[in-house]
Amino acid sequence: MAGRLRDGPRGPPNSSADSAGGLKTTRMPRQPEPHRESEDTAESLQELPRWMRLYFYGMHGVTLDVLLSSVQGVLNDRDPKLVGFSSPYLCIMHSLTHFALEKIYSQKRCFRGRPVVFHLVFYPSVYIGLQILIGNINTLTEQVRVISGTQLAVHYILALYFAHVFHRGLSRLQYHTSCPAADLQSKPGPAQSAPARGPLHSLPGFVRFLFFGMHGLLDEVVFTSIFNLVEKSDRSLSGHTSLWSFLMYGSCSFVVEKLYLYLRFSRGWGTLWRLPIYICFIYTWEFSCGLVLRQFDACSWDYSHYPHNFMGLITLLYLPGWVCLSLYQDVLSNVLLRIKCTKDVTDLSGENGEVNGQVESNKKIL
Template sequence: MRLYFYGMHGITLDVLVSSAQSFARSPDARMLGFSSPYRCLLHSLTHFALEKLYLQQPRCPSAFVFNFLLGAGGSSSQGLPDLLRFLFFGMHGFLDEIFFTFFFNVLGRGDGTSSGHTSLWSFLMYGSCSFVVEKLYFHLHYSRGWGTWKRVPVYVIFIYAWELSWGLGLRTCGACSWDYSHYPLNFMGLITLLYLPGWIFLSVYQDLLSNVLWRVQYVPAN
């Protein structure tokens, strides 16, 4: 799980830095950032090595990240606080989009570049969407006893509504980073049923992630 988080954290740093550099050269409301699965692996291994260094010398860079993951000091509580869950889901949104656009570029109808891209707006969009879907999961599963395939349609309807709402809002200020107008079964170029299998997969995966995050023992650093 730590390697998973370190890779996701590294991709987030890549996106933030590349987006800032691109915006400085040519201001673009879409605020696009770039990374790749290769860099994700590199970040995972590098941060894991730094973690080992931290265990020997706690004042190294990224100490806050390692305190959070290793649980240094304080009293523990089950599950991550809501703010940290939102941040986790936002970073995971970057991971999802970087991997998807990378493989689309390399294997699909993209431009063949060896990197994926996302937008800084995706952090807020994915973070908030996944946060709400997780609340739906806890309510529908634990309070109502709904099974996975009874919950998934609710998730998917919400996801499409969320994507459409964000798309409409971002499009009004020229900040929308996606356009599905050339895809079949699209609506206003902002949502498409072509991605339905992907959203179903991510909905099921979201439940698994929520279970993992709930088992995390959060220990605030002193």
């Protein structure tokens, strides 16, 4: 066709041949396609679903319960086991309380020009009031428990943490709704950019470690509370765990997730082939960590009275539980693959309460 256009008769500039050639040159760049890709990416990204936020809030609240109670135990008894306490009931209360605090934090835009009033007065006051309510909800009909000055200071510090770190970090997370987990895993590194956002990345390793560590504490609190209910008829559903378990679950689950991603997406192994490797690694990790902690009298578990135990550190009696947790670990890994982290370009001005307003205006413009 190029030869025919070159050797053919030359007409005026507005001839059909030249106009056809002009049309072809305008079609070559194809610029609308990247715009369509960004629109598709924006449509597939949304804020974290409500159920996911409630799940995370409860898990985070249980972790704070265990942290504070274990620190109190260390100060009072010098116990190196770092045992802390919480309950499924408190997990539900933390989910609802954090959800309410999320709504309170969204009112930051009403304090434009007065960020100090919001961060240092309004939000901490609401947070402390909710924490006092949770602490007295069991005994509200009998007597109101007055918190000490130390507890008040701790609650105020936690309120600052929630206002300056927790909510801001959570607002940077986006959730993929349409892209399969296999496609997300096959594209490591920055993803497409969404409107008014920076480049999207997978969750950093330390965030995944924190998530798995908090989830491990929740698992142990729920398990021990059910055990106390069945064996001791403890209807308070009080459970316990150790801060050392946070490190153990966080590191173990982090490695198991790497095994899952490699064995499933790179090697194509099915669940039945992956499970034995998970179980062997979990038992090895539990035994190794327990052996090290026992040297410092910090090991919080002893299976010597259980059948099929080895040195009191591992037992086959818990094999069904580890199998269930391993299968659930795959589910959690697929969910975490869909979560992307970005730094909002408007988040730096969040101190003056304009984050929500600017994001909403960007959405309207788009």
